Amino acid sequence: MTQTPWLGFSIDRSSGTPVFEQICSAIRARAASGAMGLGSKLPPTRVFATELGVSRSTVVTAYEQLVAEGYLSSQQGSGYRLCAVGEVELPQQSGVSADQDLASPPQEMPTSRPFRAGTPDMWLFPYRQWAKTVARVCRADPQAMFHGTGGFGAWALRQAICDHVAEWRGISARPEQVIVTxxxxxxLSICLHALAVAGDRVALEDPGYPPLSHFVTAQGLRADYLRLDDSGAILPSRSAAARLAILTPSHQFPLGGAMSPARRMEFLQWARETDAWIIEDDYDSEFRYAGRPIPAMAGFDRLQRSLYIGSFSKIFSNALRLGYLILPESLVQVFQHSIQRFGPLASSMPQQPLADFIASGEFYRHLRRVRRVYAERRRYLLSRLAQDFGAYGFCHDHQAGMQVVFHLTCNQRDRDICAAAAAQGLTLEALSGFVQRQTGASIAHNGLLLGFCGYNEAELEQGLLILKRLFD
Ligand SMILES: Cc1ncc(COP(=O)(O)O)c(C=O)c1O
Structure with a gap:
């Protein structure tokens, strides 16, 4: 138990509530009771962390959560201050009682032990702002939630996606070219249905995203697996005449790393010369922690031979099930027919609220905040791996993504470690599980995928202690 002169509360380490949530609750309660006045300055993160005996990133996570909820404001160099609490209350018309705390996820929200990869931290989700946005759409234009979206999705969201990719990915597109998925x-599945017929060859990265192989087989297509070198996927052989190639050039899945500019050009040249299509799966590109964002390949190509795919699963929520596909102008009609045949799967319900959330800037506030938190967690995990696990393997630091790959140099098999870790309650994935074609080269893919986004430092540390015991 640690007391602090500022807020006078103690951390209860025996409670099941995460430490950062305890800090959030204490500040919320003091804001609501008036114990902290409007404009009050919060203790600096480093000092507060020392006072409480917790890591600084735990305090940063808590403060950032409260920024997202509208309790605190932050300004570069001047720290965090309490802002108007009244402004963050939900309108009564929304049917949510004032004392129901939408700022916190329900207590029964499933939590997983480290190191599940690729899932965002739903404790950081801006529940309150999202609820306000949904309530506003319900009040102002309730039909917007149910509008038939013409197969391609809500116009406002398609417009917001165009603005987003122009700003973040260097892609210039019109809403007519966007399908909400x-x-x-x-x-990915829509692309395969629209662009390939049974017997066609499809080039896939190996190792790669496992559902793709299933889609390809289910549709009677033939997979042409592409090996990877330091520059990214290696081009398909011309004799194989692949109809399309599915690539993750900004952040290869699952290895990490970006495709070199020269290799990108070679792929685009290949697509032009062979009349093939490139499908750029840019599933987590918003999570780049250093340097400039790597522009999308589809932007270079001006959407001539490439199609671009993005997702809201990583930035926002897996459960929302929303992503998007941006087409070359020349393919819009082809996809219209295909969507009519197979039907759209994306729910229309969250599309207008999400469009509003993006247009109002809330989406970007959330994105900036989770990037800061994930960057800290990633830094912590990498430093702990370098410090304590050097005898067993190493990580390449790609400064991107939601997981790192720990390549094993010891003589243990990744699957064996994952099985032993599962028995201890950890969630680990073996790198070899993403290899499609078991060749000599694939033996090199012996490693562990360690997701870090959903876990604070204390949780990561607990996972690492278990992992260390397994290695030792
Ligand atoms: C390479 C790759 N593509 C696509 C996806 C799927 O994203 P979504 O949840 O939007 O379907 C993932 C999920 O991890 C992925 O790793």
Missing amino acids: AGATDA
Whole structure:
């Protein structure tokens, strides 16, 4: 138990509530009771962390959560201050009682032990702002939630997606070229249905995203697996005449790393010369922690031979099941026919609220905040791996994504470690599980996928202690 002169509360380590949530609750309660006045300055994160005996990133996570909820404001260099609490209350018309705390996820929200990969931290989700946005759409234009979206999705969201990719990915597109999908996985499946017929060859990265092989087999297509070198996927052989190639150039899944500019150009050249299509799966590109964002390949190509896929699963929520596909102008009609045949899967319900959330800037506030928190967690995990696990393997630091790959140099098999870790309650994935074609080269893919986004430092540390015991 640690007392602090500022807020006078103690951390209860025996409670099941995460430490950062305890800090949030204490500040919320003091804001609501008036114990902290409007404009009050919060203790600096480093000092407060020392006072409480917790890591600084735990305090940063808590403060950032409260920024997202509208309790605190932050300004570079001047710290965090309490802002108007009244402004963040939900309108009564929404039917939500004032004392029901939408700022916190329900207590029964499933939590997983480290190191589940690729899932955002739903404790950081801006519940209150999202509820306000949904309530506003319900009040102002309730039909907007149910509008038939013409197969391609709500116009406002398609417009917001165009603005987003122009700003973040260097892609210039019109809303007519955008299809709102039920996540990136649905977008990939739509592409395969629209662009390939049974017997066609499809080039896939190996190792790669496992559902793709299933889609290809289920549709009677033939997979042409592409090996990877330091520059990214290696081009398909011309004799194989692949109809399309599905690539993750900004952040290869699952290895990480970006495709070199020269290799991108070679792929685009290949697509032009062979009349093939490139499908750029940009599933987590918003999570780049250093340097400039790597522009999308589809932007270079001006959407001539490439299609672009993005997802809201990583930035926002897996459960929302929303993503998007951006088409070359020349393919819009082809996809219209295909969507009519197979039907759209994306729910229309969240599309207008999401469009409003993006247009109002709330989406970007959330994105900036989770990026800061994930960057800290990633830094912590990498430093702990370098410090304590050097005898067993190493990580390449790609400064991106939601998981790191720990490549094993010891003589243990990744699957064995994952099985032993599962018995201890950890969630680990073996790198070899993403290899499609078991060749000599694939033996090199012996490693562990360690997701870090959903876990604070204390949780990561607990997972690492268990993992260390397994290695030792
Ligand atoms: C390479 C790749 N593409 C697509 C997806 C799926 O994204 P969504 O949840 O939007 O379907 C993932 C999920 O991890 C992925 O790793």
